[in-house]
Amino acid sequence: MSQPFRLNKEGLINRNKKISFTFNGKKLFGYEGDTIASALIANGIHLVGRSFKYHRPRGFFGAGVEEPNAKLQVEFNGHSEPNVNATEMELIEGLSATSQNCWPSVNFDIGAINNFLKMFFPAGFYYKTFMWPKSFWYKIYEPFIRKAAGLGVASIEKDKERYEHKFEYCDLLVTGSGPSGLASAYAAAKNGAKVILAEDKPRFGGTLLTDDVSIDNLSGKDWAEKIITELKSMPNVTVKNRSQVFGYYDHNMLVMFERVSDHLEKKSKFTPRQRLWYIRAKETILSTGSIERPIVFGNNDTPGIFLSAAAKEYMKVYGVLVGKKPLIFTNNDSAYETALEFKKNNVEPIILDTREEHSSELIDEAKSKGIDIRFSHGVIVANGYKKVKSAKIGKLNKDKNSFGKIETVDCDCICVSGFWTPSVHLASQSGNKLKYEEKIDAFIPDKKKQHETSVGAANGSFTLEESLKHGFENGSNLSAKITETKTEISIPNVNEKKYGAHDKFWCMPLPKNENPKRFVDFQNDVSVSDIEIALREGYRSIEHVKRYTTLGMATDQGRTSNLNGLQLVSNIENKIVPEVGHTTFRPPFTPITIGTIVGREVGMEYMPTRKTPMHEWHEKNNAVFVDAGAWKRPRYYKLGSETLFEASKREAKNVRENVGICDVTTLGKIDIKGPDAAEFLNRVYTNAWMKLPVGKARYGLMLREDGIVMDDGTTTRISENHYHMTTTTAQAANVLSHLEYYLQIVWPELNVNVVSTTEQWAGAAIAGPKSRDMLSKLYPDLDVSNEALPFMGYKEAEFFGVPSRIFRISFSGELAYEINVKSDHGMFMWEKMMEVGKDFGNQPYGTEALSTLRIEMGHVAGPELDGRTIPSDVSLNGLVSKKKDFIGKNSLGREAFNVESRQKIVGLIPIDRKSSIPEGSHIVQDQNAKLPNPKLGHVSSSCWSVENNNPFSLAIMKDGKNMIGKKFFAVSPLKNKSIEVEVISSHYVDPEGKRVRS
Amino acid sequence: MLYIKCPYCGLRAQKEFSYGGDATVKRPNINEEVSSEDWDNFVYMRKSPRGKHIELWQHIAGCRQWIKVQRDTATHEIFQTAKVTEEIR
Numbered sequence A: 001m002s003q004p005f006r007l008n009k010e011g012l013i014n015r016n017k018k019i020s021f022t023f024n025g026k027k028l029f030g031y032e033g034d035t036i037a038s039a040l041i042a043n044g045i046h047l048v049g050r051s052f053k054y055h056r057p058r059g060f061f062g063a064g065v066e067e068p069n070a071k072l073q074v075e076f077n078g079h080s081e082p083n084v085n086a087t088e089m090e091l092i093e094g095l096s097a098t099s100q101n102c103w104p105s106v107n108f109d110i111g112a113i114n115n116f117l118k119m120f121f122p123a124g125f126y127y128k129t130f131m132w133p134k135s136f137w138y139k140i141y142e143p144f145i146r147k148a149a150g151l152g153v154a155s156i157e158k159d160k161e162r163y164e165h166k167f168e169y170c171d172l173l174v175t176g177s178g179p180s181g182l183a184s185a186y187a188a189a190k191n192g193a194k195v196i197l198a199e200d201k202p203r204f205g206g207t208l209l210t211d212d213v214s215i216d217n218l219s220g221k222d223w224a225e226k227i228i229t230e231l232k233s234m235p236n237v238t239v240k241n242r243s244q245v246f247g248y249y250d251h252n253m254l255v256m257f258e259r260v261s262d263h264l265e266k267k268s269k270f271t272p273r274q275r276l277w278y279i280r281a282k283e284t285i286l287s288t289g290s291i292e293r294p295i296v297f298g299n300n301d302t303p304g305i306f307l308s309a310a311a312k313e314y315m316k317v318y319g320v321l322v323g324k325k326p327l328i329f330t331n332n333d334s335a336y337e338t339a340l341e342f343k344k345n346n347v348e349p350i351i352l353d354t355r356e357e358h359s360s361e362l363i364d365e366a367k368s369k370g371i372d373i374r375f376s377h378g379v380i381v382a383n384g385y386k387k388v389k390s391a392k393i394g395k396l397n398k399d400k401n402s403f404g405k406i407e408t409v410d411c412d413c414i415c416v417s418g419f420w421t422p423s424v425h426l427a428s429q430s431g432n433k434l435k436y437e438e439k440i441d442a443f444i445p446d447k448k449k450q451h452e453t454s455v456g457a458a459n460g461s462f463t464l465e466e467s468l469k470h471g472f473e474n475g476s477n478l479s480a481k482i483t484e485t486k487t488e489i490s491i492p493n494v495n496e497k498k499y500g501a502h503d504k505f506w507c508m509p510l511p512k513n514e515n516p517k518r519f520v521d522f523q524n525d526v527s528v529s530d531i532e533i534a535l536r537e538g539y540r541s542i543e544h545v546k547r548y549t550t551l552g553m554a555t556d557q558g559r560t561s562n563l564n565g566l567q568l569v570s571n572i573e574n575k576i577v578p579e580v581g582h583t584t585f586r587p588p589f590t591p592i593t594i595g596t597i598v599g600r601e602v603g604m605e606y607m608p609t610r611k612t613p614m615h616e617w618h619e620k621n622n623a624v625f626v627d628a629g630a631w632k633r634p635r636y637y638k639l640g641s642e643t644l645f646e647a648s649k650r651e652a653k654n655v656r657e658n659v660g661i662c663d664v665t666t667l668g669k670i671d672i673k674g675p676d677a678a679e680f681l682n683r684v685y686t687n688a689w690m691k692l693p694v695g696k697a698r699y700g701l702m703l704r705e706d707g708i709v710m711d712d713g714t715t716t717r718i719s720e721n722h723y724h725m726t727t728t729t730a731q732a733a734n735v736l737s738h739l740e741y742y743l744q745i746v747w748p749e750l751n752v753n754v755v756s757t758t759e760q761w762a763g764a765a766i767a768g769p770k771s772r773d774m775l776s777k778l779y780p781d782l783d784v785s786n787e788a789l790p791f792m793g794y795k796e797a798e799f800f801g802v803p804s805r806i807f808r809i810s811f812s813g814e815l816a817y818e819i820n821v822k823s824d825h826g827m828f829m830w831e832k833m834m835e836v837g838k839d840f841g842n843q844p845y846g847t848e849a850l851s852t853l854r855i856e857m858g859h860v861a862g863p864e865l866d867g868r869t870i871p872s873d874v875s876l877n878g879l880v881s882k883k884k885d886f887i888g889k890n891s892l893g894r895e896a897f898n899v900e901s902r903q904k905i906v907g908l909i910p911i912d913r914k915s916s917i918p919e920g921s922h923i924v925q926d927q928n929a930k931l932p933n934p935k936l937g938h939v940s941s942s943c944w945s946v947e948n949n950n951p952f953s954l955a956i957m958k959d960g961k962n963m964i965g966k967k968f969f970a971v972s973p974l975k976n977k978s979i980e981v982e983v984i985s986s987h988y989v990d991p992e993g994k995r996v997r998s
Numbered sequence B: 001m002l003y004i005k006c007p008y009c010g011l012r013a014q015k016e017f018s019y020g021g022d023a024t025v026k027r028p029n030i031n032e033e034v035s036s037e038d039w040d041n042f043v044y045m046r047k048s049p050r051g052k053h054i055e056l057w058q059h060i061a062g063c064r065q066w067i068k069v070q071r072d073t074a075t076h077e078i079f080q081t082a083k084v085t086e087e088i089r
């Protein structure tokens, strides 16, 4: 119940609301406003995980995004999430957290044996250790690595949460609500600009919450609150906390990740868990602050070792002590603030300062408060396995590479500060080439690449006064250019402590005969010796060193390790850091959930569903649907316990014997109008179009410029300058773009307009020997005789009072018609047809029967027009005009298209007349030939011929026409089938095409 | 995501456009003799420059006009957009 490390008063947490949670099964308490980390530390728990490679005990190191160690498996709101950063996740009632990467428990972890088998895990262990002997990989190495490695377990259950996407535009996006961010947002807002201010943390204010400063006689925290309150009241400002701008993309588009409800105990089912914002900003202020970097020393990964600023944040924000006997190890003044904060809370710290004795405002204050300061001192090695117990410290000689007195002091935590690294990830992602700033030993943004302006600590300005000044100035100037309004703002009076110079000291040397691990990258277990090995083995480029050692490649992206790694390389190589260069920053800044990236585009919302006007009827009549692009088409109408095979056979047979109707609404339809429409069609299609009379349809074939068939369909001349084109369902959008391309770019002189009318018309095909009889009942006043409405004829007539178009065209090879009515009348038309059709044995048929009918007739479709066939490959060379020019004509003369043995369409029947031939089967001469077995062709479409009652397939086969009568094997390794087949003509039924003309 | 200025509609997100290749390629005139070499160059040969490139885009989810976009293929910077009937220099 008690939280032994919780201070009595300090902090911004809500002590009135106690929250219970569990960690590794143990029930604990924290307060509202805690993170998992602050609540665990309050309870005196530091050991939370095991390291990636060596399974070393690990605790908390930071207090926010910089945390490399404390990644937990967390269960909350009914789901389990791996790799949750304990320093960022807010505590909610009933949350349950467990350690990862340890077995059987974090306290006793078998994998820790790796720590004693270090020879297995040197730099580049991915590349060398497990390579030999080969047979060991599957049996020993891989299972071992799988069991020992890994960070948490991904849930295999469906994510029940809701995620959203939002698109937003603004004049100024401000990324971070520290002093410079607040100042920028405020100044821009006062100029009337549309501003979005994003803060990653739950609380606004950044360092103002923890630094001992005052602005206009208000504490930093109170000033931040005042500004935020005012910003929130302005209609032109959006203020967002728990929102991280994680990526800077092209053309000033930034992406933000908002954690909407993970911190809420109760929410409506419509509240998203997380929201992804795509923000197009005219200008961006990057006020992302800076992250403290550590000094490297022996066993510096022991639990209880913290960044100094994190220790201060735990005290000031969460009212939590990270220890009661702290050692402060620093090369600069900022850690003195942490020491003073300890002192204020009646804890006696010892400061080890690598600098020689000197004086500054903060040092003097610490001295006056009686804090034990040891100059020219540093921590050599931390002692303790699961928690720091003491430290071996040493007095550094003038060379800073050897020691005077070495002694051991007791401590329960070490707070380390190696100065500050500006967070330049967004600037770098925008394309900004960074520059090395000698003064702060770190990279800062250089010349602007897009519209990014870095201010405050992100730009290397570490004083409050400068940060505020830059913030106000830049916010005001950038927005004034957009809004053309400039409101004068007086820069507030600032009271802050002056820092002295820092020491360019970053890695503690080791005394002779001591060889503890000194970690540079905690999350990936990369130590000083790993980097030394990489350099010894010849790696020079920092990008190569990074990949070989995995330095900075973990999910924390090396926030606390990159610069120390660079320093190490530059020291060994005797180069200065800017020559070594930095590695590339990539989005996202911190890991984000896949759910957020996907948003609501899951399940039904993955893509739009297109339904025909007759969809409901199909549903009611047991249609089984198939996806055709976004369309839902009836595949077959199930009667009783019929299978797909039985139903499609019944439907197809009924078309051959009686009459059937098929919903063909999904066919692409394009209206073509204009005085040059005929000329245009003549150029688009391979066949002649100039002489098609009004009231007639024609089948047309269109090619790409490379001679490959693009699409086919019928086009009807409705009136002198008006044509109705149909395309296949799949190619509808491409064909429209294709036509627009030629009309807008290639032949703008043609006076023609095209527009899609696919959605405007509902279509039904009536096919079968009894279709004319049925049609005459549907149009009792119309002469539908073969003479009045011949094959490829067209008529307009009223369908029971509704205007309609009648096309005598056929896809099934039977006598057939297609009726189009306006979409609104589609259902009416269909129901009438079903009613009238009863007398003729009419049945609806789906796409499966439709395929059967066209395959046995030898009509080509998508599987034959697969982007590899030219007209003569699929027996459509009769449609290719020799007299006129058209798109793709010049390519048809290519040599390869005209060799005698080129692929051609053929028909196949199994010798046994029983075995269905799987689509995609390869045609081979010898089914037992040695691999690779020469492939002579492939099976493109298969059906059960209802006319001949045996299987029939279409195939594209080398020298196909000359193969007719010969026997081969159709082999499908996928289906594990080999079927002996005979090659026949592709026109299996009615080769003369008598029926369509009957 | 790129931000493309359609000369008809204004600045729109890349999502609304589809890419259409090199805008400087000219199709040989219809009904005119063309050598195999010229035809092959038109159909197959495309430069893949690093840097400035004039390309075609179609505003498919907008006005459906094909437009010209002068873009840097390495940095994605867009220098100019124009109607297909206009010149970019």
Ligand SMILES: [Zn+2]
Pocket (backbone or CB within 6 Å): B006, B007, B008, B009, B010, B059, B062, B063, B064, B065
């Ligand atoms: Zn447009």
